[in-house]
Amino acid sequence: MAGKYKVPRGTYDILPSESYKWQFITQKFREIAHLFNYREIITPIFESSGLFERSVGGNSDIVQKEMYKFKDKKGRQFALRPEGTAPVVRSYIENSLQMQPNASKLYYIAPMFRYDRPQKGRYRQFYQYGVENIGSENPAYDAEVIAMGYIFLEKLGLQNFSLEINSIGCSNCSQDYDKALIEYFSQYEAELCKDCRNRLQKNPKRVLDCKVPTCRKIAQNAPSMLDYLDEDCQNHFEKVQKYLQEMNIPFTVNPKIVRGLDYYTQTAFEFLNNNLGAQNAVCGGGRYNGLFQQLGGQNTPAIGFAGGMERLILSMENEGLSFGEEPHPQAFVVALGDEAKEFSLSLVHKLRNEKIATDTSYEKNSLKAQMKAADKSNALYCLILGDDELKTDTVTIKNMKTGEQKQIPLATLVQAIKQRTLV
RNA sequence: GUGGAUGUAGUUCAAUGGUAGAGCACUGGAUUGUGGUUCCAGGCGUUGUGGGUUCAAAUCCCAUCAUCCACCCCA
Incomplete structure (x- = not known):
């Protein structure tokens, strides 16, 4: 029976047969977050468009092509949030969270919206889990945030993922590096693909991760960001690596990691899974020391990451991992005859009051049909x-x-179920 | 935004221009109070949608929508 309406393109329903997977993962994420003493922050689904234009970057694809923008009845310009960091920073500044105890470590699990062309692992409404560690530039926090992502994926049982890290420096090193890149790539301008010739002036780092073979070849000998880090940034990056090693977290340094959002500085990292096709980033993040000032706050360093629920679930399914048990009742009441049916109503109610998950079928009459229903309920x-x-x-x-x-006295039923369920 | 593939029952797929079908799933049943196995029965599907070609279209053509894959971007 095809109805009249369909879900909007790039969105999907999470049906009962899938939703328990969501619950399993979000519960695990909350556990890990609490283990690290992070607390949840919940911000609105839409914000002033300007928040993202100023933070994510006016030139970024996210702002230029992928934002769901709309005006309300008074003509105010809003956008469905395309990412989670800017709203958290906005809220932190607006509520002066630096004055509140225990407000520097925040996490969220929330839907994001981007008008992209849908693909495997890419949706227009997608769910992100993320954390932000605000207020310190100590590299120990970089390591802590990365460790959190690592432990999360590990605790879910994922085997087939890798961690790549990089430092993209502060704005000073970054400018020098861009200059060097432009100089280098300009020699080969004629051989670069059309996109890269465009990128060269706007965002030369992007040329580094182009997939066109000739661009790739040229990029191989391009100057490395790591050679352009100033002393502070270099020290910072070395400490991050040292701390990760001390925690036995395996990683590789990939100087070609580029972040698509403008606000990143210094540490950048990605957790990759190779089974996902083109959309292989399961989780990514980095440091954003300049963002608070950009948004009108005090100079406040911070680092965070965000990961995609859909890609995480795909990876877990690929590896045949468990999402825990699907919820099911403990007891299913089968009643024969009118009198018993009527009595079952109060029995079911009593069991539920005793916190025993219970179901029954008031519809079905034959013993056989009711037994089948009991079987299907997984009670x-x-x-x-x-x-x-x-x-x-x-x-x-x-x-x-x-x-x-076994036939037992009604009076002992609750006790019997509770005892047996524990075993 | 660009390129390619694909849309038939809840689902996985048949049917190559001539009456739309199967497995699985679902519902009911196989005499007196026992599920999972077995057997039997149960589908009026606008063949994604709208046009066109034809005596005749699931099948050929065009458009549109959606999904998937890649580019792009990123979670």
Whole structure:
């Protein structure tokens, strides 16, 4: 039965058969976040467009082509948030969180919106989990944030992922480096692809990760960012690496990592999974020391990361990992005859009050149909109520896995289920 | 935004211009109170949508929408 309406392009429904996976992952993420003493922040789904134009960067693809913008009835210009960091920073500044205790470590799990062409692992509404560590430029926090991402993926059981890190320097080193890149690539301008010739002036670092073979070849001998770091940035980057080594977190330095959002400085990193096709970044982040000032706040260094739920789930499915058990009732009540049916209503209610997850079918009458329903519900126990049981104030309890069953006094039912469930 | 592939039942797929079908799933049943196995029965699907060609279109053509893949971008 095809209905009249369909989900908007690039969006999708998370159906009951999938939603428990979401719950499993978000619960794990919260656990890890709390383990590191991060606390949740929840910001609105839309913000003033200017927030993103100023933070993500007016020239970035995200702002230029991918933002869902709209005006409200008073003509105010808003955008559905395309990413999570800028809103957190906005909120931090607006609420003077630097004055509040325990507000420097924040996490979120929230939908983001980008008007991209949909593809595997790429959607127009997608979910990100992320953290922000605000207020310090100590490289220990860089290492801590990276460690958090690493432990999260590891705890989920992922095997096939790698960590790549880089330092893109502060604005000083970055300018020098851009100059050097332009100088280098200009020699080969004629051989570069059309896109890269364009990138060369606007954002020369982008040429480094072009996939066209000839550009790739030229990029191989391009000057490395690492040679252009000033002393501070170099020290910082070395410490990050040292701390990661001390925590036994494996990584490779990839000087070609470029971040698409303008606000990044110094440390940049990505967790990659090779089974995802073109959309292989499971999680990415970096330091953004300049962002607070750009948004009108005090000079406040910070570092964070964000990861995509959809890609994480794809990776886990690829590796055949468990998402925990699907929720199911503990007990399913089967009632035979009108009298028992009526009685089952209060029995079910009583069990639920006792925190025993219980279901029944008021619709089905035959024992067989009800047993089938009990089976499908994946309930641990089936509770059978018939004439015999009603007469003697008992109930037959059946273990659906082993097939064992026993007739017990109604008065002892709750206790019996609780004891058995614990085993 | 660019290029390519694909759209048939809930789902996976058949049907190459001549009556739309199968496996799985789903629902019911196989005499007196027992599920998972087995057997039987149950589908009026605008063949994504809209046009066109033809005596005749799921099938050929055009458009449109959607999905997938790649570019791009990034989570």
